[in-house]
Amino acid sequence: MLGSDVEAIVVAEPDLGGYATVQELGARFVPIQGVSSTLHPMTHRRARTALAQLIAEERPDLVWAHARMAVHLSREIFYKPRTDGVRLAVSLHGLPFGPGHRSVLHHMSKTIETRHMLRAQPHHIHFLSQNDCTQYIGVTGPQSGRHRLHVLGTTSRRDISCLPALRDGADQTLRLIMTTRPGYQKNLQEAARIVAALEVPWKLELYGNGTDDPSLRHTFKRHLGAKVSQVAFRGPIHDVGAALNRADMYLMTSRYEGMAIGVHEAFEAGLPLALSAIPGNQLFLETNPYAAGLALGRPSDSAQKIQRLWLRAKADVHHRERINKIWRASFSPEIWGKQARQMVSEFLERPLSASLR
Template sequence: MNQKKTILHIIQNFGRGGAETAVVGVLKNLHEYRNVVVTLDPLNQFGDELTYDAYYCLNLKSYYLFPTVIGTLKKIIRKEKVDLVHSQLYWSTVLARFSVPKHIPLVTSIQASLTNSVEYKKGWICQLDKMSYRFRKSTILGVSEHTLMDYFSFLRLQPHDTHVLYNFVDTGKFNREPIPVMRKPGEPFRLVSVGNLKPQKNQQFMLDAFRLLKDIPVSLDIYGDGQLQETFERFIQMNNLPVRLMGKVNNLPERLPGYDLFLMSSWYEGFSLAVLEGMAMGKPMLLSDIPTFTEQADSTAEYFSLSNPENLAEKIRFLYQHPERLQEMSVTGRERVMRLYTLQHHLQALRKIYAKELSGR
């Protein structure tokens, strides 16, 4: 019987985000490998959902101190006889590039566009990424075509080996057959949005559009919390908007069926898990026309320009008046998710990448 190959998965922590959710889902199903997990700090918001064969926490008080644990990570790699390392997110990747021996394959997942990233506006962040990549080239997995191309063009690097590996939705939780839109005349047009309250998600644009929607019965619930909560609460109250900040909830799959339209106005995304979840639940999508959204949803969604809130307001009015388009998006969006963005699709592609990398050893 052949001994299992060992993969070391390194990530900053397990706060609930897209990258972390994907890793947890993969670890539950990648039984043909021995999985070692390394985190830079101990945060774990998944509890017992996180599974592994061995776990190490580097307990970094500050990510800026990553050079102090390069030796520790090298020792873990030797002790666990690691065959391949897969890194996620910025600081884990930089650390891995300076720690993983040249004879061990290194795979890196890129989760977001760099061009619009606030962090990458700091010159030294870019330089450290470029320097670490040149020091130790790794196989790059982009969560979308746009994210992959943007990484190399923004950093002005020559690609070494690249693949697109789309994120996936947990269809065990988010999976509902579309049902016909049955809104009664005069009944509110119920919109929902999901995302942390931070500049990237651009919820202020939605609020500005709702100031222009006094002529139709429409409401918006925003799920998520964050740094802009108080600012948004004041704006909603001052303008008497039909918008509620719902905070974070643990039962989103039970709540989504109560809405008519899923709305996102992000400035940029890697590959939005919230959008995939909404599509899997049969929710029609109204999205900002950024490259990753159009790659995700293609013709199964409606899009609006971020140049003027009036454009969004007009799209909402149009969809309020055309339930047949809502129904069409509901059906085709869910079909697209089930055809391209399930865990099974993700695992199939990831296994091929791992097999290719390990075949050279």
């Protein structure tokens, strides 16, 4: 809950149910059409005008934009010098020009980010990893030095218990789980190719918006044939902890990620992790002792890695407790909260001077 001395306004697309708890947390919700990703110029212009008007009316101490179009809109509003003391911070959830992005968007994003560094008033930029921060500086050049850069990862706040569901001792089926959604980024056809190459008995459960869509089942059937019956297309999930506790391993095949909350939740539940070997997963792969990095486009190799990881995990009856303990020591909300408060206090220091140019 927010303290009585804090007033927060959450600006987003009109609510479809995802912001139902905002008021319970003590914040005010203001809908603005067009603050999510769009390439339509008129929608972009209307959203920027509405957001600029809201900032002028409210005169907040801090505007904090999180990812995607909100970052671009806010930076464009801050192209002009401000005399009202409003500070700007933006969070980049992964780099828009990192590995895995479509080529056109990759190059377009480099151009846009470099323009922001040159034209926007000095502001705070939050990255999820030091690797992202270093790469960003390399791409945008010395103009990034006009701004204040910060690194803070993510955490899970669900307080997921590490209580694996009981199973028949004779059942050696590998139970895989993905919390995901269809789309280019999540690359679920790669998951279908990987499980098709497995040589051990397996089951796969897919959770998340759109995972119960018939078109996704059709995609998997193209690769699996009759074995598609071993895949459960569950759709949206409300009790992710219970689903994770029924699984033996977490699978991710994304082309790119920031620092996925779904991986945190699986890590917290004590699951071995089979993750695409992308920059956003690097810290998870280094920290979890039962993790395998999967090279995308090599499903047979990935299947072999998963099988070796499964054998190693089965040989350690306490592996889930060990994994959970490491997650809590590395990523717990208590650790993250202390770091987050420090970062926000730096946001709220005196507005960055234009002399940083």
